[in-house]
Amino acid sequence: MMLHVEDIELGYDGTPVVCGLDFQLEAGEIGCLLGASGCGKTTALRAIAGFEDLSRGVIRIDDRLVSAPGTRVAPERRSVGMVFQDHALFPHLTVEANIGFGLRRLSASRRRERIRELLALTGLTGLDQRYPHELSGGQQQRVALARALAPEPAVLLMDEPFSNLDAGLRRQMGDEIRSLLKARGTATLMVTHDQQEAFALADRIGLMFNGRMLQWDTPYQLYHRPICRYVAAFTGRGSYIRAEVEAGGHEIRHALGMSPLPDEIEAGPGQALELLVRPDDIRPDRNGCPARVVNRQFQGADILYKLELESGERVGALFPSHDNFAEGETVGIVLDADHLVLFDPKQSAAIERTGRPGAPVAG
CATH class of the missing domain: 2.40.50.140 (Nucleic acid-binding proteins)
Known part of the structure; x- marks a missing residue:
């Protein structure tokens, strides 16, 4: 099991924000936490990334305990890659330098080879010396993805990855990124409020409401076999x-x-x-x-x-x-x-x- 989230709870100032969250992801599986603003999905993602403490439950990545009450492995030691909502690219660095930012431990030759692989994989070949402001929104998204994949993480986390793109580009990028992640066999968890985006990308979706997961299921089952009226209304x-x-x-x-x-x-x-x-x-x-x-x-x-x-x-x-x-x-x-x-x-x-x-x- 590449990602195992077991009955986790966390909150702020004594107020629970995520309660009893429980799901698993296999290698190569794409999961999604779906829900309206304030439902707790981004807080859950931050806990998996290592930015929040748990008050209950455990998180395991590649069968290694990374979070439990009183235990939190640092984000950089979790083998997770993160794609942020605003891409968070370094504006003063080229595409090549952005992608290679997390590869400083590799030799110079291996680092160049890895960057070339990722440029080809994400369709960015020839753009390696450009700066973020010289790229389109879709190209910036690809750079952010390449940078997150560069250290070969066990789990990739994506926070509202397409929210800054227009509808047409969002669909195109969704198709491209799903194909890329499936080809690499990377376990991926994304969060979004967009039901169509979740349906298009994810193998399994967890619909959240008030910090709880109402249903963790395939997109087909969520739409055709919702377990409650809220799920039915949210999914279509x-x-x-x-x-x-x-x-x-x-x-x-x-x-x-x-x-x-x-x-x-x-x-x-x-x-x-x-x-x-x-x-x-x-x-x-x-x-x-x-x-x-x-x-x-x-x-x-x-x-x-x-x-x-x-x-x-x-x-x-x-x-x-x-x-x-x-x-x-x-x-x-x-x-x-x-x-x-x-x-x-x-x-x-x-x-x-x-x-x-x-x-x-x-x-």
């Missing part, structure tokens, strides 16, 4: 419609028709539930349930509709743009979901696959 658009378990206990009835109740969900006949409906769970079907187009947002390849059902409930629907309906028009729709996500309206919590209600979370 969704609407809730009323549902009720039928007398036989094997189906639920809702405004879009009947659906089988998943075997793993324990809910009795007559039980009231809420069904999460994502926009991509709805497709047009002229023989389906009638719904009135309340409004629409053209998005190029797709159109995002808000539809009103006969029950008065409203759902979002994302259709290919050739399915072009006007506001006020009635369209037939069907629910086309591979699995159902159901919530107990009394607890505002997900009914998990075990049948146990998830912990209530204020959304």
Whole structure:
């Protein structure tokens, strides 16, 4: 295990900021701590980097204890690389000198060789004598990454690495950096508030709220099987419609028709539930349930509709743009979901696959 964070807690002036954080990363795995500002994700990253003390729990890097209450190995002795939000490049040093800053213990020839490798790896060949102010934002990001990778750390940490880049460059850099890290097999942990950024880069994501991790899972599972309403809301658009378990206990009835109740969900006949409906769970079907187009947002390849059902409930629907309906028009729709996500309206919590209600979370 390259990074093992076990039940850590830390805070300031007696106020906990991170509580019970627990996750692991293998070599070559990219993880992400995702959440809104103030949720504790950056504090957790600082603890892993060695800048904060723990009041509980342990952190191990490459099977070596680096943090515990009363124990904190210095950042420079942890075998971690760090990419900061503002890149933190030395403005008076060239690209070559920035990358080689942490390689002073190597011989001059080995240092030059390592810098050449990293310039090629990050697409910076030929820019080695330029200064940071002579580079684009994307090039500065690559220099920061190359500098962090230069000492061959066991774990790479990235703090909001793309926040200063525009949307197009952010996507491009995300693709490039994921490919690079996967090719090197570097265990990486990033923090971000951007759900799309997390989905694009990470193999596993931990969604945080008020210092706690609500769910540590794959991007697919977070989106399609959120364990509570807060996770569902944070990871994408969704609407809730009323549902009720039928007398036989094997189906639920809702405004879009009947659906089988998943075997793993324990809910009795007559039980009231809420069904999460994502926009991509709805497709047009002229023989389906009638719904009135309340409004629409053209998005190029797709159109995002808000539809009103006969029950008065409203759902979002994302259709290919050739399915072009006007506001006020009635369209037939069907629910086309591979699995159902159901919530107990009394607890505002997900009914998990075990049948146990998830912990209530204020959304």
